Amino acid sequence: MILTVTLNAALDITHHVDRLRPHAAHRVHGVAARAGGKGVNVSRVLHALGRPTLVTGLVGGATGAAVRRELHRAGLAEELIPVVGETRRTVAVVDASTGDTTTLLEPGPVVLPEEWSLFREAFGALLARATVVVLSGSLPPGLPDDAYAVLVRAARGRGVPALLDTSGPALLAALPAGPALVKPNADELAEAAARFSAAAGAGPAPGPDGPHHAALPAAGALLSAGAEAVVASLGAAGMVAVTAEGAWRARPPERLSGNPTGAGDAAVAALAVGLAARDPWPVRLAEAVALSAAAVAAPLAGSFEPDVHHRLRHLVDVAPLPRTPGDTPCPS
Numbered sequence: 001m002i003l004t005v006t007l008n009a010a011l012d013i014t015h016h017v018d019r020l021r022p023h024a025a026h027r028v029h030g031v032a033a034r035a036g037g038k039g040v041n042v043s044r045v046l047h048a049l050g051r052p053t054l055v056t057g058l059v060g061g062a063t064g065a066a067v068r069r070e071l072h073r074a075g076l077a078e079e080l081i082p083v084v085g086e087t088r089r090t091v092a093v094v095d096a097s098t099g100d101t102t103t104l105l106e107p108g109p110v111v112l113p114e115e116w117s118l119f120r121e122a123f124g125a126l127l128a129r130a131t132v133v134v135l136s137g138s139l140p141p142g143l144p145d146d147a148y149a150v151l152v153r154a155a156r157g158r159g160v161p162a163l164l165d166t167s168g169p170a171l172l173a174a175l176p177a178g179p180a181l182v183k184p185n186a187d188e189l190a191e192a193a194a195r196f197s198a199a200a201g202a203g204p205a206p207g208p209d210g211p212h213h214a215a216l217p218a219a220g221a222l223l224s225a226g227a228e229a230v231v232a233s234l235g236a237a238g239m240v241a242v243t244a245e246g247a248w249r250a251r252p253p254e255r256l257s258g259n260p261t262g263a264g265d266a267a268v269a270a271l272a273v274g275l276a277a278r279d280p281w282p283v284r285l286a287e288a289v290a291l292s293a294a295a296v297a298a299p300l301a302g303s304f305e306p307d308v309h310h311r312l313r314h315l316v317d318v319a320p321l322p323r324t325p326g327d328t329p330c331p332s
C-alpha cells in the first residue's frame with residue numbers, strides 16, 4: 001500500500017458564475033465540492049491506476065467531516081486523524097465568460113502540539129502497512145518547519161522510503177533526514193537552491209535540453225544536502241532526475257493543453273509506484289512524464305486521461321545527462 005500524507009487537507013469548492021465582477025453579487029449556477037490537498041490528489045491518481053493506497057493526515061470540524069465523506073464516496077480509503085480546528089476550504093470561482101478561475105485559499109487550522117504528537121504515533125503504526133510513503137503539500141499553521149523531517153526519519157527507521165513534495169523551509173529542513181526522493185518543480189527547486197550559493201546557476205541554455213541542463217546544479221545541491229534522489233519537474237519541458245546512479249532527462253513527445261494544476265501530483269503518484277517497484281530510473285521517468293501529461297489533459301487535479309497516458313508512455317524521450325559539465329553520461 002502507498003501511504004499518502006496530507007497535513008493540510010482541504011475541501012475544494014468550485015463555483016461557476018456567468019461573469020465575475022468586483023463589488024457585485026453573483027448568482028452561482030453550479031457548485032462542486034471535492035476533498036483536496038496534494039496527498040489526496042496523489043491517492044486519487046493511484047486509486048485510478050488500481051494501486052492500493054491509503055490517505056492520512058489531519059482533519060477537523062464540519063469541513064473535515066465533509067472531506068471524509070467525499071473521500072468515501074470516491075472509494076478512497078482513509079485513516080485521517082482528528083484535530084480540534086476546522087479544516088480549510090479553497091474556493092475557486094470559474095468565470096464562464098473568460099474561462100478564468102479566481103481562487104481563495106484559507107490557511108488551515110492551527111495544529112496543537114498534542115495533536116501533532118498523536119498524529120506521529122498513528123503514522124508510526126500506519127508505516128507497518130506501507131511500501132512507500134508520500135509526504136505532499138504545505139504545513140498547516142502550528143507545525144514546526146521540521147515536521148516532514150520528523151516523518152522522513154520515522155519512515156526510514158522502519159525501512160519505508162519517503163517521497164517528499166513540498167517547498168520552502170519544510171523542504172530545506174527535511175533534506176538532512178534523507179528522503180528517498182524529492183520532487184520540486186522549477187520554482188521550488190530554484191528557491192531551495194538559492195540557499196546553496198554554489199548551485200545558483202545561469203538561466204537555461206538554448207535547445208530542447210536547455211532547461212534540463214540548467215536544473216542540474218540546483219538538483220545536485222539538494223542531493224548533497226541529503227536527498228537520495230531529486231526529480232525536478234519542469235512543466236512542459238518534462239523532468240530531470242539526479243541520483244547516486246546518474247542523471248537523466250525526460251521530455252514529453254508533445255505539449256498538452258489543459259489544466260496543469262495537479263500534474264505534479266500525478267508525477268509523484270507515478271514516481272511512488274516506480275520507487276515501490278525499484279524500476280530503473282529511465283522507466284520511472286517515462287511513466288511519470290506520460291502520466292503527468294495525461295493529468296494536464298484532464299480537467300480536475302487528481303484525475304488523468306487514461307487514453308493519453310497509454311498513448312504517450314512509450315513515446316517519452318529519456319536520455320542520460322552528465323552530472324557536471326565534463327562528466328560522461330552514464331548508460332541508460
Ligand SMILES: Nc1ncnc2c1ncn2[C@@H]1O[C@H](COP(=O)(O)OP(=O)(O)OP(=O)(O)O)[C@@H](O)[C@H]1O
Nearest residue numbers: 185233234235236238256261262263264265292293
Ligand atoms: N503542458 C504540458 N504538456 C505536457 N506535459 C506537461 C505539461 N505541463 C506539465 N507537464 C508534465 O507534468 C509534470 C509536472 O508539471 P509541473 O512541473 O508544472 O508540476 P507542479 O508545478 O509540481 O504541479 P502541481 O504542484 O500543480 O501538481 C512535468 O514534469 C511534465 O512532465
Ligand SMILES: [Mg+2]
Nearest residue numbers: 165185264265
Ligand atoms: Mg507541485
